Structures are given as structure tokens and as C-alpha cells.
Amino acid sequence: xxxxxxxxxxxxxxxxxxxxxxxxxxxxxxxxxxxxxxxxxxxxxxxxxxxxxxxxxxxxxxxxxxxxxxxxxxxxxxxxxxxxxxxxxxxxxxxxxxxxxxxxxxxxxxxxxxx
Amino acid sequence: xxxxxxxxxxxxxxxxxxxxxxxxxxxxxxxxxxxxxxxxxxxxxxxxxxxxxxxxxxxxxxxxxxxxxxxxxxxxxxxxxxxxxxxxxxxxxxxxxxxxxxxxxxxxxxxxx
Numbered sequence: 589x590x591x592x593x594x595x596x597x598x599x600x601x602x603x604x605x606x607x608x609x610x611x612x613x614x615x616x617x618x619x620x621x622x623x624x625x626x627x628x629x630x631x632x633x634x635x636x637x638x639x640x641x642x643x644x645x646x647x648x649x650x651x652x653x654x655x656x657x658x659x660x661x662x663x664x665x666x667x668x669x670x671x672x673x674x675x676x677x678x679x680x681x682x683x684x685x686x687x688x689x690x691x692x693x694x695x696x697x698x699x700x701x702x703x
Numbered sequence: 704x705x706x707x708x709x710x711x712x713x714x715x716x717x718x719x720x721x722x723x724x725x726x727x728x729x730x731x732x733x734x735x736x737x738x739x740x741x742x743x744x745x746x747x748x749x750x751x752x753x754x755x756x757x758x759x760x761x762x763x764x765x766x767x768x769x770x771x772x773x774x775x776x777x778x779x780x781x782x783x784x785x786x787x788x789x790x791x792x793x794x795x796x797x798x799x800x801x802x803x804x805x806x807x808x809x810x811x812x813x814x815x816x
Binding site: 592607623629630631632633636637681687692694697 | 709710713744745746792796804805
């Protein structure tokens with residue numbers, strides 16, 4: 589079946605602009621996760637959703653970052669007033685249940701470059 | 704919160720040799736430890752995981768060991784092949800509180816043919 593998809597695959601934006609990143613999880617997966625991966629670094633957890641609610645937003649780097657999920661499916665990560673330090677690959681993952689011991693399936697990521 | 708450290712950052716082996724990657728974690732509440740493989744341009748993919756009630760788990764050429772007392776776990780790949788070349792990440796998580804994975808910084812494995 590279809591895996592996790594993300595769009596766009598690449599995004600180049602000017603400093604100060606807003607961007608929206610989209611994640612389509614695997615159908616039926618109740619949990620959805622966003623991570624950020626800077627060049628040569630590990631994955632930094634940003635936020636997760638159980639259904640449409642996000643119980644813990646403390647991983648978001650600043651108040652310029654926000655995320656929402658609608659219909660228990662698609663999620664968007666929005667970065668307002670982008671800064672150069674926001675440049676990274678943003679990865680989305682979904683899992684059947686909201687427990688880490690359920691395998692997380694990752695999408696290919698969106699590479700964001702802020703110029 | 705949890706902190707996961709991973710070593711080495713790069714590892715080069717000859718085809719057919721074994722490769723070992725080690726991770727330590729800080730939160731004694733962590734009880735789930737997956738390993739992910741990430742190929743260039745792709746998202747990470749789970750290759751093996753272990754829970755705290757088990758000391759070792761094997762799947763063909765891949766094995767993971769866990770020492771809860773010392774708070775460290777390791778990935779062992781035997782009979783390495785060129786297609787094993789990738790970046791490998793360890794991670795840890797509790798099943799309570801913030802149920803999100805904390806990842807290590809990754810190991811770039813290069814298998815020389």
C-alpha cells in the first residue's frame with residue numbers, strides 16, 4: 589500500500605516568508621510525528637498528534653512553528669517568518685497507535701532551504 | 704528528558720566484516736529501543752527493535768543487545784555487504800510521559816567492496 593508522503597519534496601524560500609509543509613500519513617494510522625533533521629545531525633522531535641490533538645507541543649523550537657492535523661489524516665507544519673536556521677529536512681512519520689513501540693513509518697521528507 | 708549518545712559517528716569496514724554501533728541513554732524509564740537505517744534521500748526505516756524485558760534480539764545478519772543496568776545498547780551487523788552502507792540511528796523512548804523517540808546523532812557506515 590501507499591506509504592507516508594510529504595510535499596513539497598524541496599522548498600526554497602526567502603528569509604521572513606511563511607512556509608507550509610504537508611504530510612499524508614498511512615491510512616488508518618492514528619499517530620503522526622514531525623521531526624527535523626539538520627545537515628549531518630540526528631532527528632529532532634518537534635510534535636506528535638494522537639488523532640487530531642497534539643498533547644505535547646514542547647518540542648517546537650519557537651512560536652513561529654505550528655502544526656495541525658485534520659480529519660485524523662493530513663497534517664501541515666507551518667513556519668512563519670522563516671529564518672536561515674530553519675533550513676533542514678523536515679520528516680513526518682505515522683504509526684498505527686500512539687505508543688513508541690509501534691513502528692513509525694517515515695516519509696521521504698521536505699528539504700527546506702531559507703535564503 | 705532523555706539523552707541518547709551514539710558512537711562512532713563514522714565507520715568503515717570491509718565487505719564480509721562485522722560492524723558494531725553503540726548507544727547509551729540517560730532515562731531509566733526508557734524501555735523501547737529501535738534502530739533505523741536511512742539511505743540517501745530517503746526517510747529512516749526501522750530495521751530492528753528491542754524492549755527492556757529482552758537482552759538480545761536477532762534477525763538474520765542483524766542483532767541488538769541491551770544492558771539496562773549500564774544503560775547501553777548496541778547494533779551488530781555481521782557479514783556486511785555494500786548495500787548495508789547507510790546512516791544508522793538508534794533511539795530510545797519510555798512508554799509513559801512523552802511517548803516520543805529520542806534519536807542518537809547517527810553513524811555513517813561505509814562497507815568497502
